[in-house]
Amino acid sequence: MKNKKILISGAGIAGLTLAYWLKHFGFEPVVIERSKSLRNEGYMMDFFGPGIQVAKAMGLEKELEKKGYLFDRFVVINDHQKELGHVPLDEIRKMFDKRYYSIMRGDLEEILYKKIKGKIEIRFNTSIKTLKENAKSVSVTFKDGKKERFDLVVGADGIHSKVRELTFGDEKQFSHFLGYYVAAFIVPDQMDLGDKAYLYPEVGRSTGIYAIRGKKIAPFFVFKSKPLGRLSIEERKRILKEQFADSKAFVPEAMKDIDVVDEVFFDEVSQIRMTTWHKGRMTLVGDAGACLTLLAGQGSTMAMAEAYVLANEMNQAGGDHEVAYPAYEQALKPIIKKKQKEAVAFSDTFAPPGRFSLWLYRLFVRIMHRPFVLNRFFRNFNEPTVFDEGYLIKMPKKN
Numbered sequence: 001m002k003n004k005k006i007l008i009s010g011a012g013i014a015g016l017t018l019a020y021w022l023k024h025f026g027f028e029p030v031v032i033e034r035s036k037s038l039r040n041e042g043y044m045m046d047f048f049g050p051g052i053q054v055a056k057a058m059g060l061e062k063e064l065e066k067k068g069y070l071f072d073r074f075v076v077i078n079d080h081q082k083e084l085g086h087v088p089l090d091e092i093r094k095m096f097d098k099r100y101y102s103i104m105r106g107d108l109e110e111i112l113y114k115k116i117k118g119k120i121e122i123r124f125n126t127s128i129k130t131l132k133e134n135a136k137s138v139s140v141t142f143k144d145g146k147k148e149r150f151d152l153v154v155g156a157d158g159i160h161s162k163v164r165e166l167t168f169g170d171e172k173q174f175s176h177f178l179g180y181y182v183a184a185f186i187v188p189d190q191m192d193l194g195d196k197a198y199l200y201p202e203v204g205r206s207t208g209i210y211a212i213r214g215k216k217i218a219p220f221f222v223f224k225s226k227p228l229g230r231l232s233i234e235e236r237k238r239i240l241k242e243q244f245a246d247s248k249a250f251v252p253e254a255m256k257d258i259d260v261v262d263e264v265f266f267d268e269v270s271q272i273r274m275t276t277w278h279k280g281r282m283t284l285v286g287d288a289g290a291c292l293t294l295l296a297g298q299g300s301t302m303a304m305a306e307a308y309v310l311a312n313e314m315n316q317a318g319g320d321h322e323v324a325y326p327a328y329e330q331a332l333k334p335i336i337k338k339k340q341k342e343a344v345a346f347s348d349t350f351a352p353p354g355r356f357s358l359w360l361y362r363l364f365v366r367i368m369h370r371p372f373v374l375n376r377f378f379r380n381f382n383e384p385t386v387f388d389e390g391y392l393i394k395m396p397k398k399n
């Protein structure tokens, strides 16, 4: 049962982690990725919780330390770049016993990619066109017209998953738009930001900025909007410039080089909510089935947890997906549901809806660094993970 050939669509955080663990447990994963290479487009992420436990079990802690950033504070500023308050990231790191990293998404993907490169087949610049399941396998047609049979197919292809569309139907059924867009890009640091991180909240929008290696900055933008549909890179740039045209603080500087960047991450802030992640021989992992959004700050860590749990259940079930898929869902679905609810409740803090809520937010920011506030608001982030609550990361011998 175990020598199953499993197609993973998407070489993102979920797909690369899943490939590692499936191989570890004796399966035969093949990863396909739509992009020509690993994507560079990126943004800074907080990385803590179960993903750290999975990364540790993969022997990646040293790499995380090397690639991670140790910002001491996330400083909240006003129009004149004056500090209103700060999130003491160094204190939060202590609360997490140092298992809390700030890391660029591209760097985390690269760490995962290096771990499996040369050991697992990864095909870039391809994607699935059709999926046809029969009693014993799935017949997959790729975009170049080639056909191939796989025992199972996993969609790790993000919020706009093709595997989900081909298996469950139109994205509209599962996508819940939260009323915001998010954008991010990387440009040279012309502000001499050093090693600092700032957040500039305004009515209906926010801009964050991180100084990253190579004397560059990684700004991100969140703004309220009606749905905009799929946009070309030029449209993304134009809309961003329009949305933040009258922003102050560091925004004009951060926006200065947008016309020359090749990649601009730009997407709707939507959650994917599904009653089930599997159908027949297909299942989903990461944002494809359970997107939490950036508002949760935990999408990547949960993507890694899901990938591990799915591979482990496949191993426990001796490769029987009819047993493994429901067990995987049972272990994680309640946690995802809770985190999605929390993310929605948190959404106004990224783009305060009016002047009064911005005023309240700024008031709160002034006391954010105090220990009682930290304990109250960040305690939730440091809750036990699925792996502390009885679901163990097991390292059985390879078959």
Ligand SMILES: Cc1cc2nc3c(=O)[nH]c(=O)nc-3n(C[C@H](O)[C@H](O)[C@H](O)COP(=O)(O)OP(=O)(O)OC[C@H]3O[C@@H](n4cnc5c(N)ncnc54)[C@H](O)[C@@H]3O)c2cc1C
Pocket (backbone or CB within 6 Å): 009, 010, 011, 012, 013, 014, 015, 032, 033, 034, 035, 039, 043, 044, 045, 046, 047, 105, 126, 127, 128, 156, 157, 158, 159, 160, 161, 162, 163, 182, 183, 184, 220, 285, 286, 287, 288, 292, 293, 294, 296, 297, 298, 299, 300, 301, 302, 303
């Ligand atoms: C601005 C921002 C900030 C965030 N901050 C945090 C944070 O602080 N902490 C945190 O934990 N999470 C954060 N997240 C969420 C996190 O980035 C995601 O939850 C995580 O990347 C999900 O990983 P994934 O592998 O499921 O999907 P993705 O990262 O979207 O990867 C999917 C992969 O599939 C590929 N693909 C797509 N379609 C196809 C196709 N048809 N065929 C083949 N391949 C395909 C894509 O190119 C990509 O490589 C943030 C997100 C954003 C946007």
